[in-house]
Amino acid sequence: MTRYCTTCGSPTTQQTEKQNLWVCENKHDNWINPVAGSIVFVIKDGQALFGVRSIDPNPGKLCLPGGFIELGESAEQTAVREVKAELGIDVTVIDFLGSYPSTYTNGRATINFVFIADYTAGEVTPGDDLNGGDPMWRDIENLPAQDDLAWEWYADAQKDLSEWWQRKPGK
Numbered sequence: 001m002t003r004y005c006t007t008c009g010s011p012t013t014q015q016t017e018k019q020n021l022w023v024c025e026n027k028h029d030n031w032i033n034p035v036a037g038s039i040v041f042v043i044k045d046g047q048a049l050f051g052v053r054s055i056d057p058n059p060g061k062l063c064l065p066g067g068f069i070e071l072g073e074s075a076e077q078t079a080v081r082e083v084k085a086e087l088g089i090d091v092t093v094i095d096f097l098g099s100y101p102s103t104y105t106n107g108r109a110t111i112n113f114v115f116i117a118d119y120t121a122g123e124v125t126p127g128d129d130l131n132g133g134d135p136m137w138r139d140i141e142n143l144p145a146q147d148d149l150a151w152e153w154y155a156d157a158q159k160d161l162s163e164w165w166q167r168k169p170g171k
């Protein structure tokens with residue numbers, strides 16, 4: 001992939017000693033950092049909610065609600081906003097599970113902040129991106145197989161969710 005300098009528009013070269021630094025012929029530094037997103041495990045009665053993707057990439061695969069963090073927004077606000085937009089329900093963030101690096105299909109590096117949120121209100125109604133099938137609640141102790149998931153990094157997040165659930169008091 002050719003990246004162009006944001007200062008002068010010249011092509012840049014990736015530096016070998018610093019993989020996220022790209023420098024143009026005029027010696028301008030261009031730092032390429034991951035785009036941050038918030039992704040949510042909505043939970044209720046020991047189950048987590050998955051939508052079904054309707055769009056590329058990976059249509060038909062199970063997908064957690066989430067999206068990129070907008071300017072001026074906290075990661076927690078993104079989480080609540082995206083759940084409402086993609087599944088039509090209200091949630092309360094109760095914990096931060098972890099952060100998971102990945103690469104989007106356009107080659108852009110992303111960092112996914114995963115939150116756990118309690119379902120609080122509303123009827124599950126999938127939005128445009130997640131109406132590839134009926135959303136489904138899955139037991140946290142029996143989460144979907146990798147082949148059914150939209151993204152590879154979900155496997156790590158699911159493992160961490162399972163461990164979080166085991167530690168959770170009063171469940």
Ligand SMILES: [Zn+2]
Nearest residue numbers: 005008024028
């Ligand atoms: Zn330049």
